[in-house]
Amino acid sequence: MITKTKxxxxAAIKRAIETRDGQALAGFYADHAVTRIVDRNNPPSRPREIKGRAAIAAFWGDICGRAMTHRVDTTLADGDRVAFTQACVxxxxxxxxxxxxxxxKDGLIVDQTIVQAWDE
Known part of the structure; x- marks a missing residue:
């Protein structure tokens, strides 16, 4: 069961990502949140959109379930905006x-944009 967190x-994002805690990550999102992903397979004109906390929870469950390490290097916050970089291996x-x-909004993520690249 996904519950809203603090x-x-x-720091909370860093801890959840680096410990691969998909449930904690899912709890950071508002019910109606949207995550947009831009990458090689999802170009800017057709980004992947994941809508709603349940769908975003499934996304994080997949990512956190993979055998890989995650490191959050840089985190910046300004009012109701947070930005971070993430390196995975x-x-x-x-x-x-x-x-x-x-x-x-009200301490929960309502909108997220991710731009990512990977080795091929």
């Missing part, structure tokens, strides 16, 4: 890098 902070050495921008 308001989102850079799979066991075979393949790397993923992403930058994310979060918009908050």
């Amino acid at each position: 308001p989102v902070t850079g 799979y066991p075979d050495g393949a790397k993923v890098f992403c930058i994310a921008l979060l918009e908050l």
Whole structure:
């Protein structure tokens, strides 16, 4: 069961991502939140959109369930906005890098944009 957590902070995001806690991550989102992903497979003209906390929870469950390490290097906060960079490494050495921008309302994420790239 997903429950809302304390308001989102850079430290809370870092802790949840680095410990691969998908349930904690899902709890940071408002019920009607939207996450947009831009990458090689989802270009700016057709970004992937994940709508609603349940769908976002499934997304994080998949990401956190993968055998890989996650490191949040930079976190910036300004009012109701949080941005962070994330570097990931799979066991075979393949790397993923992403930058994310979060918009908050009442301490929960209502909008997120992720831009990511990976080794091929």
